[in-house]
Amino acid sequence: MFNKVTKTFQYGQHQVTLETGEIARQASGAVMVSIEDTVVLATVVARKDAKPGQDFFPLTVDYVEKTYAAGKIPGGFFKREGRPSEKETLTSRLIDRPIRPLFPEGYLNEVQIIIHVLSVNPEIDPDIAAMIGASAALCVSGIPFSGPIGAARVGYANGQYILNPTTTQLKTSEMDLVVAGTETAVLMVESEAKQLSEEIMLGAVVYGHDQMKVVIDAIHDLVRDGGKPEVEWTAPAKNEALIARVKELAETNINETYQIKDKVARTAKLKASFQEVYAALAADAAATGIPQPDNVDVGNVLFDIEAKVVRSQILNGEPRIDGRDTRTVRPIAIRTSILPRTHGSALFTRGETQALVVATLGTARDSQKIDALMGEYTDDFMMHYNMPPFATGETGRVGTPKRREIGHGRLAKRALIAALPNPEDFSYSVRLVSEITESNGSSSMASVCGGCLALMDAGVPMKAHVAGIAMGLIKEGGKFAVLSDILGDEDHLGDMDFKVAGTANGITALQMDIKIMGITKEIMQVALAQAKEGRQHILGEMQKAMPHVKTELSDFAPRLITIKINPEKIRDVIGKGGAVIRALTEETGTQIDISDEGIVTIASVDAAAGQEAKRRIEELTASVEVGKTYDGVVLKLLDFGAIVQVMPGKDGLLHISQIANERVNAVADYLKEGQQVRVKVLETDDRGRLKLSMKAAEGAEAAPQ
Template sequence: MHRIERTFAGRPLVIETGRMAKQAAGSAIVQFGETMVLAAVTVSENQSPLPFFPLTVEYKEKTYAAGKIPGGFIKREGRPHDHEILACRIIDRSIRPLFPEGFKNEVQVFVYVISADQENDADVLALLATSFALNASKIPFMGPIGGVRVGRVQGHWVLNPTFQQLAFSDMELIVAGSQDSIVMVEGGALEVSESDVLESLRLSHDGIRELIAMQNELLAKVQVPKMAWTKTESPDAVITRTKAHASGRVREALNQKDKHTRIEAIEKVKKEAAAELLLEFPDNAKDIHSVLGDVEYNELRAQVLSTNLRVDGRKPDEVRGISIDNSVLPRAHGSSLFTRGQTQALVAATLGTAKDAQRLDTINEAGETTRSFMLHYNFPPFSTGEVRPMRGTSRREIGHGNLAERALQGVLPDFADFPYTIRIVSEVLESNGSSSMASVCGGSLALFDAGVPMKAAVAGVAMGLIKEGDKYAILTDILGTEDHLGDMDFKVAGTKDGITSIQMDIKIEGLDLKIMEEALLQAKVGRLHILAEMDKALAAPRADLSKYAPRIVTVQIPVDKIGELIGPKGKNIRGIQEETGAELTVDDDGTVTIAAVGAESMERARKMVEGMTAEAVVGETYEGTVKTVTAFGAFIEIMPGTEALLHVSEMKWERVEKPEDVVKKGDRVTVKLVDRDERGRLRLSMKALLPRPEGMPEETPGERPPRREDSGDRGGRSGGRSGGGGRDRR
């Protein structure tokens, strides 16, 4: 067993190997604080027949890590939740470019979170453990690499911030890199500048180098020879002949502006060329098809670098044409159809109540938490004109949805100011590059269309890179072909004032900060162009919500009134809901959230809540119901559960012989609360709201109307509970 411990970001960091999972090709334990992860990697001895490198990453958070038992009936960990899938993608995207080109033996990476201190996130530790396990194994891997999370709290940069620190951070980036370059970036921010992002990357790279130095020190004690493998090479004669035969025809086929026309033309050229070349090389069908793919790859890249023109005729920094249609779905609360080139997203926004919030139970929280904003991204096979099996939501869909969700999260109004649960669904109807960024643009427009008071509009753009040696070209708004045959997919989303979400994947060994700086500045120009087009369609949130959206208002009541509002077994609150059709939610701090479709229903529910929980105020006017008529007056319910005495002498300025001559049981009357005595008893007046008859003498200041002896016997009815000012009728 070998172990190393160093202080990193102010806390002890431990890397250990040789104690657990010793039959794997390589394994490692990483501990940071009291969070621990175990990574184990294995490799197949035989080369896979698949046309791509078969790498599988599994990341699993064990509930025992936080001293929890899984919920539900099965009581064991089930399908991965979104956070686990996103962690898988971070590891996969970081390590995949660093396997040797042509290596096709199947590799599996398993990461288990085996201890969670609910302060330190395990995903960056998982990346570190995976890097060490791969380098300590026989698997060929061009590492080590490291990964860190960076935040900025009150202007101070923090490496690997705790969950508590992240709550106050205006930026959260996960950065992976090698000794010399950055290989992966993922994160979100609150409208930060491009220079802030670059500064965070520089700081992150310094931390990454510390982690790499730790790994190298421990790897010196773990000497494992790398496995022998052979890259499949096509015969030189086949390569030379195929390139000479097909290059010009592939070049011509590539330059079609329409995606499907281009694909059909290229496939036709490949098919015809293969048939002709098979006459010359009948035993090399597989080699011919492989070299034809290389020809396509090289021709696209060479054209961009030599002519500065892309296959659809655009310049490197040019954005495709944009069209926008808003309010396309009549019953949705907000909707937008966003089309950029041959990429199209239909995006719908739905407003719900607090009951619609998603409940989350993870090992990173002590209890159950909720989230009130969700963005779901769907990528059906027809969007690319393909036929594919439908096997549920893919990891790619979850990852792209999370990227778009982060882009919009930072500009939403605070829940206290806009207490709605918001769900956005992006249906990708056409895809030819950057459908996640189309979802960001469409999502922003759908929120505007729904009347959500966002701080600003958000747009996103995907950047690409073609790099050969020292020569390179940065591409704005990449096509699917440029993504497939290029070296980088760099997505940047934000407002006119700053970046809100960023994601970078590369296919080469790494990227220096100079190219990243250029890409960020070029992305800003593209983003501002798209925002200008969005402003033409809808420049600000609509003034009113959709008539189909619920109206939500919050009412603050005293905490000691919560029981009265709810009533025995929920009787009172159910009564309000049944009578008004509104939904009521009561928080422990006395916040009552009222949601209803229609302002009238909401207002009725609000008045009923306020009436049931409010305190009667001397001098205020109330409309009440006559509950009882007696010989000396009447008892009026001026608010739910609160009755007060209307003495016969206060019914009219003129003398009243019988109270029944003025009021009857069940009447609705308007009265003024004129007195609350030392016992809390309330006294009402009707005459105080009537003009004094002409000639009637003024009352002497301090003079009170005579009371009959029996009026004191019902004092409990007008007194009620201490501080409540009225009777509690349950």
């Protein structure tokens, strides 16, 4: 019934098993990947034909986590999985990026890849298994694909690289890097690091690529024994007559258009030139009686001409689109504290890319609680990236963030997190929001620069300034050019897009997407060195604009006061049914959080109110010491003495025999309610009740009457 094929291999410290032929047999390709109890099912379905008139490759990748994989039932009313989490979205992008360039040019059949996480070991993140599974499923399906690819996670601790570190190992690792590629080429890198050098980062990429070859060999074996026949597909023949005619009509105009340095003017001229080409071809068709060529085909030819013009200019040493050489960073303008009521803000402009970044400080109560498949955790630093359509002069949908926005936000967060202060030094939760107000390339790196400045403006004691730069690469044969601070068009028409962020001491985040084969270690080395030069320049501009962290918080930011109390006294602060802490927060206007360890955090925009809350908590939790003298207040008179409060919530019995040195016949002759008296604590019984004495207080201090 089943033609099951299984391949098992050792991958670092883990054993990996690939299976096909038993589950999801109606899919074009399906592979189950198991790594030490983490199990994913990757499926691929490809349509037999492309939709007529389609001008793009419709590839979708969906990585789906099922809560049953971790033995959990989903929360919420419906008790089933809802919209994709941030982790699912980011992993879907992680899988998409290295496989997309490996489909042949002209292949426009719809392809859908779905990866289900079926079982999860909290020590093994399913993302590497998902990437391996997607690669294997594509290869066994027989559809046109220049794979397989392998994938590896690389850690770095004690000067050594770690292949596929566990969750526990990553906690002490200085790097979390994921690399994917074919046998001969690296295609994708995604990483965060704790200010590591370019040499260490590049070494990790090369190490991961070398190690993943065992994965590629295993997939080849799986395809040999369990793969489907290759799908017959031939690339559509090029219409040479159309190419020649479009070239004749458009090449000169496109060359002239790319001499215009302003993006808006250039885009308008380009659109007008394209319309002229469409009109001329329509006139040709009317004059000759032959059918008018398809606009999609014409658009593809125009794109190829555009790419050739831009790429040849750069490779021939001519100025780039906006007149710069390959190493120059666009002019930078920085303003901080631009929004009056926010806690921290910065406007970072680099050429035609601009980010307005706002920092907000909150308490532990404002941190994000995440119920992840691999375990619950709390995130004290949130980074959100938004790019509305007006940033590129367009109209469009506004609302739920798209995959790209989530990915860019995570990259900026990775870049900044290594420079944030330690939680014990700065106990605030922080939310950073980057609003892209103009975009012409490198908006995620503008978010890093603006984000760092906004944090410093908010008074967050950053360990160092952090800057980011987006780099590009143009390669033809043996010639190549690395471009610093790329424009949107250079990203679109280039062969490699990589973003590097870091401090003056080293790299904190690296993201690399390579669209072609043949990018060598040497080219990456040149690119990283040039990126460092650009990063140092940007850091210099940032340091000029904001040399130091603001020492004073915004008037509108909460002040945090932290005190340690005896955990046994927590109930005294909370009170019966929360009455005491509720009264405290209402009367002082503060927010009070108490940990099980007795750490009390008081948050208040008004510093005086915070200090008042602190004073009252210290009073509530103070211990009365036997033998010590206190100023007390008479609360109640009794026949045999009085009840005296020595501290809030702490009162004791002042016996009639301890009021004065002479005989006391009536307590009321000596005391009245509300009277302040000086008393000494004689003893406390096993129930915490106090015995007080005015006589002993007088004797101890020998105070004149």
